Amino acid sequence: MTIKLGVPSKGRLMEKTFRWFAARGVTLTRTGSEREYAAAVEGIDGLTLVLLSAGEIPRELAAGRIHLGVTGTDLVHEKLARWEHQVAELEPLGFGQADLILAVPKFWVDVDTLDDLDAVAAAFRARHGFRLRIATKYHRLVREFLRDAGVADYALVDSQGATEGTVKNETAEAVADITSTGETLRANHLKLLSDGLILRSQATLWQSRTAKMTPDQRRTLDAVLRRVDLA
Amino acid sequence: MPTRTDTLAEAARLRAAFEDAGAQAVETPILQSADLLLDLYGEDIRARAYVTSDALRGEQMLRPDFTVPVVQMHMSDGAEPARYTYSGEVFRRQEHDEDRANEYIQVGYEVFDGTDPAAADAEVFALFAQLLAPLGLRASTGDIGLLMAAVQGLQTTDRRKAALMRHIWRPRRFRALLDRYSGRTQMSAAREALLAEDDPLGTAPEIGVRSRPEVAARIDALRADATSPPISRTEITALDALLDTRETMPFAIEQISDIAVDLPAIRPALDRIHTRLDALVARGLDVDHLDFEASYGRTQMEYYDGFVFGFYAETRPDLPPVATGGRFDALTRRLGQGAEIPAVGGVMRPGLMLELGR
Numbered sequence: 004m005t006i007k008l009g010v011p012s013k014g015r016l017m018e019k020t021f022r023w024f025a026a027r028g029v030t031l032t033r034t035g036s037e038r039e040y041a042a043a044v045e046g047i048d049g050l051t052l053v054l055l056s057a058g059e060i061p062r063e064l065a066a067g068r069i070h071l072g073v074t075g076t077d078l079v080h081e082k083l084a085r086w087e088h089q090v091a092e093l094e095p096l097g098f099g100q101a102d103l104i105l106a107v108p109k110f111w112v113d114v115d116t117l118d119d120l121d122a123v124a125a126a127f128r129a130r131h132g133f134r135l136r137i138a139t140k141y142h143r144l145v146r147e148f149l150r151d152a153g154v155a156d157y158a159l160v161d162s163q164g165a166t167e168g169t170v171k172n173e174t175a176e177a178v179a180d181i182t183s184t185g186e187t188l189r190a191n192h193l194k195l196l197s198d199g200l201i202l203r204s205q206a207t208l209w210q211s212r213t214a215k216m217t218p219d220q221r222r223t224l225d226a227v228l229r230r231v232d233l234a
Numbered sequence: 235m236p237t238r239t240d241t242l243a244e245a246a247r248l249r250a251a252f253e254d255a256g257a258q259a260v261e262t263p264i265l266q267s268a269d270l271l272l273d274l275y276g277e278d279i280r281a282r283a284y285v286t287s288d289a290l291r292g293e294q295m296l297r298p299d300f301t302v303p304v305v306q307m308h309m310s311d312g313a314e315p316a317r318y319t320y321s322g323e324v325f326r327r328q329e330h331d332e333d334r335a336n337e338y339i340q341v342g343y344e345v346f347d348g349t350d351p352a353a354a355d356a357e358v359f360a361l362f363a364q365l366l367a368p369l370g371l372r373a374s375t376g377d378i379g380l381l382m383a384a385v386q387g388l389q390t391t392d393r394r395k396a397a398l399m400r401h402i403w404r405p406r407r408f409r410a411l412l413d414r415y416s417g418r419t420q421m422s423a424a425r426e427a428l429l430a431e432d433d434p435l436g437t438a439p440e441i442g443v444r445s446r447p448e449v450a451a452r453i454d455a456l457r458a459d460a461t462s463p464p465i466s467r468t469e470i471t472a473l474d475a476l477l478d479t480r481e482t483m484p485f486a487i488e489q490i491s492d493i494a495v496d497l498p499a500i501r502p503a504l505d506r507i508h509t510r511l512d513a514l515v516a517r518g519l520d521v522d523h524l525d526f527e528a529s530y531g532r533t534q535m536e537y538y539d540g541f542v543f544g545f546y547a548e549t550r551p552d553l554p555p556v557a558t559g560g561r562f563d564a565l566t567r568r569l570g571q572g573a574e575i576p577a578v579g580g581v582m583r584p585g586l587m588l589e590l591g592r
Contacts, residue, residue, distance in 0.1 A: 109438035153407030170442040
């Protein structure tokens with residue numbers, strides 16, 4: 004019986020994950036044609052590679068359909084309620100760094116903190132008759148962050164892409180999105196709130212807490228973790 | 235856990251008791267307009283209520299409580315005075331605690347009657363106390379109106395009072411505002427520099443719905459606030475003492491009377507508590523052993539604005555309150571489209587009652 008490792012199926016995240024494992028003597032490769040999601044593992048026995056969308060890896064870990072998985076902290080925290088009961092964080096991999104942040108238009112010189120944002124939200128609602136809109140795809144993380152900070156009178160509007168453009172397009176007044184360098188924010192005339200860091204995220208190796216394992220699989224898992232210096 | 239059949243039978247028994255007390259039994263839809271609930275509670279309601287949607291009506295929520303639809307129903311076609319009872323499922327989304335039920339039966343009793351609010355408060359509380367008596371629960375009471383009166387009476391600007399009123403239900407933010415307005419926390423250096431600038435508006439392009447004049451207006455407001463004197467030490471001390479008041483009713487009233495020397499604006503609210511005490515005594519309740527906490531109901535009972543109460547199983551701190559209730563005059567105003575009526579009521583959970591009764 005093999006154990007399953009879920010890895011993002013494309014892009015830099017996949018390549019860097021492959022490199023991370025290669026540096027530890029485990030060779031992961033995509034096989035078959037360019038478009039076929041088939042994969043192979045060399046250098047260790049009993050490990051199967053499953054290529055998945057990074058956004059689905061949290062769910063697969065939580066369901067116990069894969070034993071190990073690589074994906075961002077942001078996705079695990081957003082998609083899994085009480086994530087620490089469902090997955091264990093084994094190791095941050097040192098790439099895929101991105102921060103989930105709250106940003107407002109740069110010309111809002113009166114807004115620097117969440118405290119300001121809350122005050123502005125009240126005034127905005129009184130003046131415009133609707134709640135100040137924050138565009139994001141990280142609904143749960145943003146809502147919990149704002150609740151803990153005691154911010155009221157805002158509305159979350161869903162934005163699955165080009166989120167930084169929503170303010171200019173007048174579909175939102177502020178945004179909560181992932182940024183690595185802040186370049187996109189600046190280009191869209193937005194700025195970070197000084198206490199607006201919601202989550203620091205990076206690609207991380209996770210272990211499912213729910214996946215059932217036979218003694219055989221347990222031995223394989225131990226061997227894999229030893230090989231990558233995590234046991 | 236009691237079976238669903240047992241719980242429904244218990245709910246029917248309680249509802250019948252409320253009907254005997256003069257209430258009319260009513261039903262409300264399970265699907266509620268998400269817009270309305272979001273308007274009332276803000277985005278936080280999404281963490282507590284199940285949201286569903288269709289392409290025609292947009293977002294709907296599975297009823298997280300009965301009070302809002304019952305108030306709506308009454309405000310659109312109810313005659314006064316009115317007493318209502320209902321029973322049925324409410325749905326609560328759970329994201330942090332698997333042991334909390336996400337669907338359970340509530341039975342409620344609501345009184346819309348402005349002739350004698352203290353008597354109506356006492357009527358609801360006495361009825362609940364009587365139905366819950368076999369379970370030996372601890373009752374807590376409070377009065378959000380007292381805190382509101384204290385804030386309204388502060389010797390400070392209307393803008394500060396409005397900000398504090400807005401956060402009465404968020405104790406941490408309320409505290410942060412109070413610290414700022416009383417000078418306990420200092421303005422940041424960056425903010426001070428901004429307010430000192432001749433032309434603070436800068437040159438970044440104006441984007442989005444919020445306009446530059448709105449930014450300028452807030453800077454003016456911040457400048458005005460910076461020159462307003464801090465809320466006095468005396469008032470802050472009195473407000474802190476008020477928030478900390480936690481006593482049996484007679485001692486609480488005594489303590490609050492002392493505090494009213496420094497916060498005279500709370501006197502009418504205190505008088506109302508006194509009148510309520512008399513009304514509770516008239517109903518035969520043992521007020522000498524009834525708890526009063528001035529901060530009670532500040533964290534979760536957002537639509538209450540006067541009397542508040544809850545019943546708890548002291549031996550089972552893991553359980554949520556068995557019954558809660560209070561006065562919600564402001565909610566009738568929000569939903570009444572110009573009309574309003576004094577209203578008070580509460581809900582109990584027959585499932586928990588059976589579990590505790592075993």
